[in-house]
Amino acid sequence: MREVRSIATIASHSALQILRGAKSEGFKTIVLCPRDRVSLYSRFLNFIDDIVLIDGMGDVCSDEAIRRLNEEGAVIVPHGSFVEYIGVEGLERLDVPIFGNRRLMIWEADQFLKMRMLERSGVKVPRVFRSPEEVDRLVIVKMHGAKGGRGYFLARSPEEVISKCKSLGISPDECIIQEFVIGTPMYFQYFNSVVMKRLELLGCDIRYESDVDGLRRVPVPYADSLSEPTFTVVGNIPLVVRESLLVKVFEYGEGFVRAAEELVPPGVIGPFCLEGVCRSDLEIVIFEFSGRIVAGTNLYINGSPYSWLYFDEPMSMGRRIAREIRMAEEHGMLDKVLT
Ligand SMILES: Nc1ncnc2c1ncn2[C@@H]1O[C@H](COP(=O)(O)OP(=O)(O)O)[C@@H](O)[C@H]1O
């Protein structure tokens, strides 16, 4: 591909921010939209040029959609809904250039590969218990393939892990049993610029998860009516971290960039997120990564306290992606940022 004329994404997650940013950088914008979401996206025709109807979120791979996108010289910007709706195989098959390394999604979608990548990054990760018998503290049990915090449970003893697995009809071998780290959740939003050869931190947030975050509203006398906490993301809260923590935050980000280069060449292109908990001893423990734009960046559609350290203009993650595509085009480097 030598010229990018438009930027496309599917109607979900961070699409508004991505397309708004693409428009600011002078691209034509396209949203791939199921019928029941047209009412939302058609409110923003000030920056959405084209609404391409699709049958469902997974329909992006249809011959018709692919033909339309290629006709428009489009690059797809993937977000969290891509893996969820199109799936890793669908994404591999998708015959349209994608911004970023599409193979990284395979690693993101697999609990075991995900942890391997984090370990290789040299970041601190939660202790993993190989079998239920080893459990000697509060743990979170994550089923393979579970997503969006659904299907996880907490337990404190080997017996509890085994009996809860049994009642769910799964074997502990299919799960990751991880120390439940106590502290403040922190999600670090990075951008790895291949063109500028630098790692940028563009924002931080805390995910608000129901009901685990809502539980603090339950008065103590009623606490015995609580059931298993759930981790469904319902929103994001902005966060600025203690400046001294940034030393580690950048080390972690650079560790991840190196690990991705080794394990999934050419490595991470553009946005990624490290997701963890800061303990009271100020150690940051990372339990997950996202190898693409995260929805927490929607907070900073007009720039963040961190983006202003790099840019003298409002720079959302969506706009930063479009800027990178523009710069790659100018430097004849499109093949380095698209896969
Ligand atoms: N090791 C851990 N310690 C503390 N909290 C955790 C840990 N792992 C996960 N969580 C909580 O569970 C949520 C969902 O887990 P995560 O690994 O991010 O899975 P998902 O793929 O569903 O997003 C996290 O956002 C966090 O609130």
Ligand SMILES: [Mg+2]
């Ligand atoms: Mg998560």
